[in-house]
Amino acid sequence: xxxxxxxxxxxxxxxxxxxxxxxxLFRFDISKEPRYIIDTPPPFTSGEAHMGHALGFVWMDFIxxxxxxxxxxxxxxxxxxxxxxxxxxxxxxxxxxKREDRVRFLEACKEWTLKGIESMYNTFLRLGCxxxxxxxxxxxxxxxxxxxxxxxxxxFNEGLIYRGKKPVMWCPKCRTAISMQEAGxxxxxxxxxxxxxxxGDKFVLIATTRPxxxxxxxxxxxxxxxYVETEDGLIVSKVFAEKNNLKIKRIIKPEELNGKEVExxxxxxxxxxxxxxxxxxxxxxxxxxxxxxxxxxxxKWKERYNLPEIICISDEGRIINSLEELNGLTVEEARRKxxxxxxxxxxxxxxxxxxxxxxxxxxxxxxxxxxxxxxQFFIKTLELKKKLIEWQKDIKFYPEEMRNRLISWIExxxxxxxxxxxxxxWGLAFPFFKKDGKIYPIEIExxxxxPRRDKDKIEKYRKKYGNVEFFEDxxxxxxxxxxxxxxxxxxxxxxxGLEDVKDIEPYFEEAVKYLPVDLRQQGYExxxxxLYDTLVRVKLLTGKLPWKEALINGMVLAEDGRKxxxxxxxxxxPNEVMDKYSPDALRYWALMASHGxxxxxxxxxxxxxxxxxxxxxxxxxxxxxxxxEVKIKDKPKELEKEDIEILNNLKEVVNKSFELTKEYxxxxxxxxxxxxxxxxxxxxxxxxxxxxxxxxDIKALWTLKYILRVIISFLHPAFxxxxxxxYREIFRDEEKKExxxxxxxxxVISQLIL
RNA sequence: GGGUCCGUAGUCUAGUGGCAUGACGCCGCCCUUACAAGGCGGAGGUCCGGGGUUCAAAUCCCCGCGGACCCACCA
Numbered sequence: 001x002x003x004x005x006x007x008x009x010x011x012x013x014x015x016x017x018x019x020x021x022x023x024x025l026f027r028f029d030i031s032k033e034p035r036y037i038i039d040t041p042p043p044f045t046s047g048e049a050h051m052g053h054a055l056g057f058v059w060m061d062f063i064x065x066x067x068x069x070x071x072x073x074x075x076x077x078x079x080x081x082x083x084x085x086x087x088x089x090x091x092x093x094x095x096x097x098k099r100e101d102r103v104r105f106l107e108a109c110k111e112w113t114l115k116g117i118e119s120m121y122n123t124f125l126r127l128g129c130x131x132x133x134x135x136x137x138x139x140x141x142x143x144x145x146x147x148x149x150x151x152x153x154x155x156f157n158e159g160l161i162y163r164g165k166k167p168v169m170w171c172p173k174c175r176t177a178i179s180m181q182e183a184g185x186x187x188x189x190x191x192x193x194x195x196x197x198x199x200g201d202k203f204v205l206i207a208t209t210r211p212x213x214x215x216x217x218x219x220x221x222x223x224x225x226x227y228v229e230t231e232d233g234l235i236v237s238k239v240f241a242e243k244n245n246l247k248i249k250r251i252i253k254p255e256e257l258n259g260k261e262v263e264x265x266x267x268x269x270x271x272x273x274x275x276x277x278x279x280x281x282x283x284x285x286x287x288x289x290x291x292x293x294x295x296x297x298x299x300k301w302k303e304r305y306n307l308p309e310i311i312c313i314s315d316e317g318r319i320i321n322s323l324e325e326l327n328g329l330t331v332e333e334a335r336r337k338x339x340x341x342x343x344x345x346x347x348x349x350x351x352x353x354x355x356x357x358x359x360x361x362x363x364x365x366x367x368x369x370x371x372x373x374x375x376q377f378f379i380k381t382l383e384l385k386k387k388l389i390e391w392q393k394d395i396k397f398y399p400e401e402m403r404n405r406l407i408s409w410i411e412x413x414x415x416x417x418x419x420x421x422x423x424x425x426w427g428l429a430f431p432f433f434k435k436d437g438k439i440y441p442i443e444i445e446x447x448x449x450x451p452r453r454d455k456d457k458i459e460k461y462r463k464k465y466g467n468v469e470f471f472e473d474x475x476x477x478x479x480x481x482x483x484x485x486x487x488x489x490x491x492x493x494x495x496x497g498l499e500d501v502k503d504i505e506p507y508f509e510e511a512v513k514y515l516p517v518d519l520r521q522q523g524y525e526x527x528x529x530x531l532y533d534t535l536v537r538v539k540l541l542t543g544k545l546p547w548k549e550a551l552i553n554g555m556v557l558a559e560d561g562r563k564x565x566x567x568x569x570x571x572x573x574p575n576e577v578m579d580k581y582s583p584d585a586l587r588y589w590a591l592m593a594s595h596g597x598x599x600x601x602x603x604x605x606x607x608x609x610x611x612x613x614x615x616x617x618x619x620x621x622x623x624x625x626x627x628x629e630v631k632i633k634d635k636p637k638e639l640e641k642e643d644i645e646i647l648n649n650l651k652e653v654v655n656k657s658f659e660l661t662k663e664y665x666x667x668x669x670x671x672x673x674x675x676x677x678x679x680x681x682x683x684x685x686x687x688x689x690x691x692x693x694x695x696x697d698i699k700a701l702w703t704l705k706y707i708l709r710v711i712i713s714f715l716h717p718a719f720x721x722x723x724x725x726x727y728r729e730i731f732r733d734e735e736k737k738e739x740x741x742x743x744x745x746x747x748v749i750s751q752l753i754l
Numbered sequence: 755g756g757g758u759c760c761g762u763a764g765u766c767u768a769g770u771g772g773c774a775u776g777a778c779g780c781c782g783c784c785c786u787u788a789c790a791a792g793g794c795g796g797a798g799g800u801c802c803g804g805g806g807u808u809c810a811a812a813u814c815c816c817c818g819c820g821g822a823c824c825c826a827c828c829a
Contacts, residue, residue: 283828297827622788
């Protein structure tokens with residue numbers, strides 16, 4: 001053994017062992033019990049592996065390796081989430097391929113994705129992740145696509161999926177509908193325009209942030225509260241008049257206004273006034289106009305009063321069906337222009353900051369969303385609210401508080417899950433067709449089905465059913481694809497080696513038997529997407545929970561304390577860390593994180609990890625140099641008191657290790673072992689017995705060697721490279737195993753019974 | 755506007771009723787043949803502020819202050 005561990009060399013040797021020579025070490029055989037199955041996150045392939053991936057995968061690899069040494073048949077799958085808008089954007093911008101050229105565009109997307117996969121794959125293997133490389137899945141695989149389509153058809157047949165025309169959140173920038181999961185509110189600058197609506201010889205004053213929607217104004221609402229007429233002939237809430245020191249001429253009861261008509265300027269439309277309980281009397285003038293569709297309240301009011309629908313914003317986010325001067329303008333342009341046109345009817349305009357519905361899920365978009373009625377596919381999730389609250393109770397969360405995120409998300413949900421994405425190309429097609437306004441599923445034998453590609457299949461349906469229509473301009477929401485991973489990983493295990501699976505159903509039914517799987521690991525930021533979606537889909541499809549436990553990690557922060565991200569320029573590449581130090585040192589950093597909390601990356605932590613590796617190496621080296629003649633199986637009949645003491649200490653540490661791992665407490669686990677290895681064993685026992693070692697005292701030699709053997713087994717889940725290397729240097733010949741993974745805790749600690 | 759979580763030595767961090775955990779940094783001594791990326795010894799904290807419950811509070815409750823995140827129709 002060298003004086004210093006040569007990590008470049010160790011990494012190469014051990015990686016070659018794990019991922020080439022003995023790839024089978026991590027192969028999952030579904031028939032062997034007891035099983036332990038981890039539902040791992042398939043990383044999105046539009047980019048390279050980052051520190052967040054490293055954190056999660058190291059956690060899972062710790063669990064996988066620990067469980068293997070505990071005797072479980074572990075399934076640690078690797079998958080890749082391939083489809084989606086960011087990939088399209090990159091292909092469009094970087095490769096400058098036009099989306100109109102669909103075939104080439106899709107090929108380019110695929111190529112780009114494959115490149116991303118290769119780079120991520122390498123990083124993950126360097127980290128030492130003990131994946132089953134025989135079953136790697138990609139959501140763009142034909143096999144995966146067919147499975148997703150099968151699940152959609154199954155849900156459709158059970159009445160869980162429907163097509164309907166509803167106002168959906170539409171991103172004009174991405175030119176697609178998005179789901180609630182992808183939307184959020186961002187504070188943006190806006191205006192609050194006070195507009196006078198003609199009411200006989202007086203004016204009703206309303207306040208709106210969206211004056212550009214004037215042409216779709218179909219009603220005016222007031223609260224059931226006191227209004228006033230001012231001396232200037234304005235009708236406003238009493239509160240507003242008082243706040244603005246307007247002289248009040250007389251009080252007006254809401255009933256007096258109810259049912260009367262006002263005239264909208266510029267478009268000269270007369271609309272009715274309604275009294276409504278949802279109007280906020282204290283906001284603005286206490287009077288609101290209803291436009292279809294300015295926001296979700298407008299949707300509600302439109303339905304409540306059966307108001308006509310006037311669409312004034314196009315898919316591209318431009319004004320339509322409006323005044324000549326406004327048509328064709330963007331929303332922002334129109335907003336400025338209309339205020340100009342309205343001058344005579346404008347009471348005043350305030351600049352305000354308010355929260356605007358935006359496309360928040362993609363950091364590179366953040367565009368304001370519009371509500372536009374569209375025909376889309378939906379999954380009936382709204383009616384599940386109560387059930388979901390019950391279902392989630394049987395899943396254990398680490399940390400427990402993270403359950404609140406799921407619950408509050410479920411409770412706040414107020415529309416069905418819109419799973420259509422229009423105008424996207426790089427995605428999965430819907431396995432449905434439309435005939436005479438009705439929707440029918442594609443036959444299972446034709447899966448995977450893609451109307452943009454499978455001209456022969458289209459022909460078949462045309463022949464059979466006549467004039468049918470396919471959904472060529474819509475793809476499936478990517479979360480629909482990734483929300484069946486617990487089923488998909490088992491499906492891949494059952495169909496290992498098959499590229500195309502024709503009889504999907506029996507494999508699917510078989511896969512259901514293995515649910516729920518043991519663990520889902522993921523970050524808290526996708527609880528409302530991936531975790532929630534998986535719970536919904538798997539439960540609806542199988543009647544079973546997806547997993548027994550969910551382990552949640554926080555976000556990785558950079559050394560400056562801000563979220564680590566490429567766009568902030570504070571990202572550190574995991575490969576850089578592994579080049580400068582070692583995979584094991586990076587793993588030390590990752591394992592010192594606590595559940596659910598944001599966690600800072602610091603080079604100092606990596607150095608601390610590296611120092612521990614070197615310490616461990618040197619302990620092993622001392623034992624290698626001094627204890628090679630004793631064999632672990634030749635335990636001396638009698639031991640000295642100090643030997644028994646350290647062994648008892650070790651026994652406690654071992655027992656504690658099992659307890660800590662049950663709750664995934666990696667940090668405590670490492671602290672525990674670090675203290676034992678460094679203080680109790682190296683600085684304590686080892687120093688104490690040096691004299692006995694010089695005298696070749698077999699009891700001391702055996703105790704040293706045996707304790708090292710236990711240490712490397714229990715540190716193997718954390719630091720697989722160095723422990724594997726030490727195992728090979730010192731114990732391989734004696735135990736006749738090529739890898740420490742082929743040994744077990746049970747054998748190793750069997751001699752610890754004192 | 756509502757909710758959740760968080761605030762612990764110079765820095766980061768563990769700890770959910772009973773002498774405050776660990777790392778890094780800092781100070782002193784030591785190149786002792788496994789290891790100076792080491793060893794031995796040491797200093798450092800009103801556990802954000804205030805009030806309450808309790809024999810006992812970093813921990814439970816209330817009110818502030820500060821931060822993160824989630825939700826939400828103030829047009």
